[in-house]
Amino acid sequence: MPVPKAPPVELNEVEKRLLESIAETEEEYISKRALIILEAAKGESNTNICKKTATSFHHVSTWRKKWLNATFTAQTEEELRESIRQFLESKDGRPRKCKSAEVDKIIEISHWVDRSHRSKNAKNELIASEVVRRKIVSDISPRSIGRLLEQYERETAASS
Numbered sequence: 494m495p496v497p498k499a500p501p502v503e504l505n506e507v508e509k510r511l512l513e514s515i516a517e518t519e520e521e522y523i524s525k526r527a528l529i530i531l532e533a534a535k536g537e538s539n540t541n542i543c544k545k546t547a548t549s550f551h552h553v554s555t556w557r558k559k560w561l562n563a564t565f566t567a568q569t570e571e572e573l574r575e576s577i578r579q580f581l582e583s584k585d586g587r588p589r590k591c592k593s594a595e596v597d598k599i600i601e602i603s604h605w606v607d608r609s610h611r612s613k614n615a616k617n618e619l620i621a622s623e624v625v626r627r628k629i630v631s632d633i634s635p636r637s638i639g640r641l642l643e644q645y646e647r648e649t650a651a652s653s
Contacts (some may be wrong), residue, residue, distance in 0.1 A: 599620065600641070603616075603620050606623070
């Protein structure tokens, strides 16, 4: 059974130039998303774009649809570039369970639990149970705690 033809993507010259620049200069996952939009604007099918960018059909069709539904309002070209970059940077997964204030409280609790543990997971289990007990979040796994702490460590190392 044939796959329905994907809706066409139209870019003006400024958008095309900015996407090309983003594709050349940004991180790989952002570059791939920019390339997907550029290839879609050339009239390529999602299947061909998958092959060219080495990504899944779902990923290509998702970003084509997202681009078609997006609207950018900017007064300068630099503002437009930043808007497009932020759009391409956005995650397409499940929304976060924790807001930044909750993450800050989790980090604070992790500093209180600095004594030695059998493993990282044991420490994360203790933090998770404490966070739920204090009703900071209704439910969180030790693995999610570990991810939040790893991200916090990366961010503090990068800012140092």
